[in-house]
Amino acid sequence: MNSRRGEAVVAGFAERLALQHVEVRRVAADAVAAAVAGVCAELGVRRLGVPPALPEPWRPAGVDVVEDHGLAPAELDTLDAALTGCTLAIAETGSLVLAAGPDDGRRALSLVPDVYICVVREDQIEPDLPAAMPRIAGVVRDSGHPVVIVSGPSATSDIELHRVEGVHGPRRLVVLLVGPG
């Protein structure tokens, strides 16, 4: 994979996320923890769930960081937010692909808490689903690990097709888009 994605793909990804009501913040590689801390402060997040393998430099100060070593559903429900990385991302559909990477966490972690923060590196962004499929297929064939493709916050249009966000999954989805270097 290219180490750097064309700026058009990155910009397209960010634009698409915004259209899908995802908050996108572009941050420098050495400023992830500070950005996470900022999001937590704004949204009143005190307990933040993370996968045990989450990189140290992403972990914010001033927040109770809870590692998910198989937390029970009820315990996950006590978290204010979850923070994970992802395996790859897709520009055309504004998607995050969670597929067993060590930073991705268990599926339940990115599902139960009300706020979900995902860190995406620019070089992880594929232009569209066909381009992303070989990687996804690789994970499924090699490990059989479950894959979730997330394209926006939890939403429903079941009442008069009126869109409401935050039905069962996270109400808020924040993507921290990490530039090169």
Add this chain to the structure above:
Amino acid sequence: MSRAHDFPAAARAALADAQLRANLRGATHTIRARRAAAVAELPDFEGLREQARRVKDDALDHLDELLARFEAAATAAGAQVHHAADAGAANAFVAAIARDHGVTELVKTKSLATDEIGLDAALAATGVEAVETDLAELIVQLAGDTASHILVPAVHYSRGQVRDLFLRTIARGRELSDDPRELAEVSRVYLRERFLRAGMGVTGANAGVAETGTVCVVENEGNGRMCTTLPSVLVTVMGIEKVVATLDDLALLLRLLPRSATGERMSSYVSLLTGITPGDGPREYHIVLLDNGRRDALADPVGRQALRCIRCSACLNVCPVYTRVGGHAYGSIYPGPIGAILTPQLWGMERHAELPFASSLCGACAEVCPVGIDIPEVLLHLRARAVREQAPAAEKVVYGAAAWAFGAPRRFAAAQKAVRAAERPLARRGLVRRLPGPLAGWTEGRDLRPVARETFREWWARERGSEERPGRCREKPPVREEKAP
């Protein structure tokens, strides 16, 4: 269930319901505009649709082989695969799994396959409560109603009606306005408790992938992720026609499904479930492969294309019949144009022979279908079958007589004269508005133009009686003498 469904009577009742028509019109027009915009974005919808048609046809042509591969791969990944020939067998499998685990309450995603087999009622009969967790399915379940649309099952409810329903059922004394946000919040609180304590989840499947034994579940609310992630036992009920060969085939369908269904580029959550994975998700995974009439449909060379359907529901939203009468009139969990061809094929022409006639054959459904199902072609095919297999004897006699009369010019002319004489007293200002006796059905929904007072042939005979009769060629055209150059 053995009585034939009466579409005309049900449609008449639906058409008289002004609230229903307003709800339907609003929703279907909104969603069809979204779909049109999302499909127009694709550089080559026609090309993708042709590919998807081929992918599904190939899968149906090699169904047994793909199902065997699917089963082998899913089993290798830790799932247990069961084969259910019909609804009863499928329900019995799910009930037995619940019983084995001592489960009395389970959580369910929206699933047409499980609606089709009446799983909720079958489980209730064994003392297991199946909680519907999709908002629309929850509305329908709380109301003791049935779904009326493939994608938005509660499309026939207005927000005010949902509020009244929730006040009666799950609001727990809370004050409620008819703001959809507030209504969704009530369902979130009610269902969150159930998700957290659920010991078993049940899902349908948008597709199954033979190469890896993967089940794909597409949704927006997150209830599908809850059901497939939190409970320790998971059951998927999947129609056998959902299987495709490869993950690339799945990727193709995923480019078409959300755009055709909700008008989104991608749904919020697409889950790919492959067997079990220690530490993430259920510890036990069962997949029930459901036939329930599908192999019978597959045996019909024209009708089998209905099994390509990926349940996007685009055909419902553009159908002039569905958008006026709604889903219940069809008497099937699969309403609209696709339902009119799927229902009689899956569950018998004898009970659903009217459905292929519930169409104006305008072709809007075929135009939007993302897998290229020629719905009008199948409708016509099934109409012919319905006449062959189901038409009453009297109708056969009438049409036999008509065929005899149309078979020769003299008989045809005599018939014209007879009809003209018979209908003269019935015509009012140039139209026959009501026919008597058993013929009344014909004029119930349309006026009849009477036979002309004088036909062209009669006029010709009167004016030029001595000359050639019209419309008949001479044995040989006159040959002009060729002049030598």
